[in-house]
Amino acid sequence: MFGMLHFRPAKSKDIPGLAILMAACGLYKGKKNDWIYDRLETLFSEKIFLVALKTYFFKTRVVGYYVITTLKTNLDKAEQYMHAEDKPLNKDYAYSGGIGTDPEFRGQNIGTRMKLFAERYLRQKGFKGMYVDIFVNNESSIRIQEKTGFKELCRYFDAKHRPEHPHINVVFMKKFN
Ligand SMILES: CC(C)(COP(=O)(O)OP(=O)(O)OC[C@H]1O[C@@H](n2cnc3c(N)ncnc32)[C@H](O)[C@@H]1OP(=O)(O)O)[C@@H](O)C(=O)NCCC(=O)NCCS
Numbered sequence: 001m002f003g004m005l006h007f008r009p010a011k012s013k014d015i016p017g018l019a020i021l022m023a024a025c026g027l028y029k030g031k032k033n034d035w036i037y038d039r040l041e042t043l044f045s046e047k048i049f050l051v052a053l054k055t056y057f058f059k060t061r062v063v064g065y066y067v068i069t070t071l072k073t074n075l076d077k078a079e080q081y082m083h084a085e086d087k088p089l090n091k092d093y094a095y096s097g098g099i100g101t102d103p104e105f106r107g108q109n110i111g112t113r114m115k116l117f118a119e120r121y122l123r124q125k126g127f128k129g130m131y132v133d134i135f136v137n138n139e140s141s142i143r144i145q146e147k148t149g150f151k152e153l154c155r156y157f158d159a160k161h162r163p164e165h166p167h168i169n170v171v172f173m174k175k176f177n
Contacts, residue, residue, distance in 0.1 A: 003056030005110065007117040010049035010065070015040050017062030018051065025065075025100035046073070047097055050121065052114050054105070064110045066118050067097035071131075087154060092128040093173070099141065111140065115148050119176065129175040136168040145172040 010018065019036040022028060028036050043049070052064030071091050079089055089095075101110045122130060132150060134141045150172035159166035 063102040069095040096132040132172040150174045
């Protein structure tokens with residue numbers, strides 16, 4: 001699909017498109033649409049949601065998302081999740097809660113551009129940097145971190161988050177200048 005690509009903070013009207021996209025990216029497996037809607041409505045008040053939109057003639061489709069957590073409000077959860085107790089997290093940094101591109105549109109730089117948009121947005125909001133926590137085998141996502149100037153902070157073994165699938169995670173960070 002051709003069309004114009006643009007990025008902006010998500011609005012409630014994006015929730016139906018977001019729900020479809022997140023399911024296509026492998027989130028909320030086994031959950032019904034209504035459950036995902038309700039979950040997203042709740043999360044909208046807790047986290048920052050950014051979207052990538054493709055507009056073609058009069059139709060707009062959500063083709064990318066980026067969820068960001070504010071460490072100021074969700075520090076305990078993020079610290080527990082990252083297991084990086086020996087490296088205290090900077091509370092002025094944001095914490096990436098997940099990025100996704102519609103499988104139909106992958107490899108078109110949308111993930112990379114979404115991340116650069118997020119960085120500009122977060123700087124404007126006064127954040128001093130950002131942490132990202134990724135499954136070590138997620139090559140596409142790791143490539144995005146490298147391309148956008150993120151540096152590896154640490155690696156850790158995670159058996160808590162998904163006990164059925166213990167794995168190594170890598171934490172990246174970037175200080176905004
Ligand atoms: C990770 C993800 C967001 C990347 O989105 P994207 O829009 O394809 O990203 P980009 O086009 O900017 O590509 C980034 C890198 O991914 C790799 N990549 C993208 N498409 C690819 C493809 N079809 N085949 C192989 N590698 C690919 C490339 O290395 C690329 O960098 P390069 O072009 O400089 O080599 C997407 O794959 C996705 O939604 N995955 C599922 C959810 C997920 O794992 N999220 C991350 C953890 S929360």
